[in-house]
Amino acid sequence: MARPRQFDEDTVLRAVCDQFWDTGYAATSVQDLMSVSGLGKGSLYAAFGDKHELFLRVLRRYVASLDGALRRSVDSAPRAVDALWSFLMVPVGDPDGVSARRGCLLANSTTELASADPDVAAEARQAYEGITVIVAECVARAQAESDLPASADPVGRARALLAAQQGLTFMGRSGMDVETLAATARSLAAQLLPATAEGSAG
Incomplete structure (x- = not known):
């Protein structure tokens, strides 16, 4: 059985949006996204896809x-x-x-x-x-x-x-x-x- 998500999706997307907005796409690293979202790379990608997919979302x-x-x-x-x-x-x-x-x-x-x-x-x-x-x-x-x-x-x-x-x-x-x-x-x-x-x- 899949484990339930332990984070609020809206909160994560708002934080990620602010990161992209403030620094731009190219200057935003995956580490930046992990930092502002509070998620590890695996959790971030499992929930939203890669950096490009997350940006489009x-x-x-x-x-x-x-x-x-x-x-x-x-x-x-x-x-x-x-x-x-x-x-x-x-x-x-x-x-x-x-x-x-x-x-x-x-x-x-x-x-x-x-x-x-x-x-x-x-x-x-x-x-x-x-x-x-x-x-x-x-x-x-x-x-x-x-x-x-x-x-x-x-x-x-x-x-x-x-x-x-x-x-x-x-x-x-x-x-x-x-x-x-x-x-x-x-x-x-x-x-x-x-x-x-x-x-x-x-």
Whole structure:
């Protein structure tokens, strides 16, 4: 009879996610993963597979969390354009700039691995398409609420918002100060979300 696992899977995956997020895939050793998870190599591999399989599992889990948070933001926003503003401002992060410099695990991983790892490239494409669908639905709602021009293509506007958000993410990773990053985000909002840019900036 197989022995029951003596660890909490969610706790282990959160710890491993933080390790990959903070140091990147290549710089994370199996020893690092053993250290943060509290598991021996045999137990770690038996539960989650090798380093690459574990990374893909963590990445998928992270993307599911992103999608869930975005859905909740859209569903709870008084007006759809408020959720779009919040989406665009995510990379600005906290006032001390720590989260801006840490970036996004999906964006970081795409930059590091997608050109050489077809599995990560496929995961990234699927993830960004999923985000685009949610944002496009939000754009369509904002149009119905008369906060965005009815003539705009929801998918095209969603892709523009995603591209702008990811650009801000990379700028934050470079160490740009939060004030400049926020000002840049407001400038983008003035072009992509004109109905909300002035009020939200104040």
